[in-house]
Amino acid sequence: MGGAGSLEVAPGKALVDTPGFPEAYKAEGRAGARFLEVLKETELDWTFLSPSAEFAPGERTGKFRLGENQLLVDATGKSRISMEDYAIAFVDELEHPKHHRRRFTVGY
Numbered sequence: 001m002g003g004a005g006s007l008e009v010a011p012g013k014a015l016v017d018t019p020g021f022p023e024a025y026k027a028e029g030r031a032g033a034r035f036l037e038v039l040k041e042t043e044l045d046w047t048f049l050s051p052s053a054e055f056a057p058g059e060r061t062g063k064f065r066l067g068e069n070q071l072l073v074d075a076t077g078k079s080r081i082s083m084e085d086y087a088i089a090f091v092d093e094l095e096h097p098k099h100h101r102r103r104f105t106v107g108y
Contacts, residue, residue, distance in 0.1 A: 001090075004053045004079070005029020006036055007071040007105055015053060015071055036103060047099045051086050052107035058082030064089060064106050072107030081107045 005016035006029060015021060016029035039046045052072055064085045065072055073079045081089075089106040093099060 002032040002036060002048050002050050002103070003029055004050050004055070004071060004105070006033035007050055008069050009071050040101075045100055047093060047097065047101075048103040049086075049090055049093065050103060050105040052079040052081040052105065054078065054080035055086065056080075056083065058084060060084035060088065062088060064108055067105045067107065069103060070105075072105055074108050079107055 003025070005014060005021065005025065007015050009015050009018055014029075014033060016026055016033065021029065036048055039048060059082055061082070062085065064081060066089065071079050085108075086106055093104070098104075
């Protein structure tokens with residue numbers, strides 16, 4: 001599991017490098033990006049799940065989208081996922097792996 005900071009908001013531009021990204025989380029976001037790069041260099045069978053930018057307790061809907069390296073946003077431009085739906089995506093991946101040696105993300 002990782003954070004949303006390393007997800008791309010534009011080609012080659014990570015969320016952590018945008019002006020609105022909270023200063024308090026920048027070091028953690030960059031560390032997560034470095035960890036992901038280290039994983040890519042290993043022979044391990046890994047999967048890296050990044051949440052949306054807004055990740056908080058909420059409703060379990062079971063209705064969400066999966067992506068890969070780009071930050072998922074809804075029609076209003078918000079990037080969010082409830083912890084409950086994130087957990088569903090995580091367990092789905094454990095039970096039916098589809099992202100061997102890749103990162104994926106989940107959002108509405």
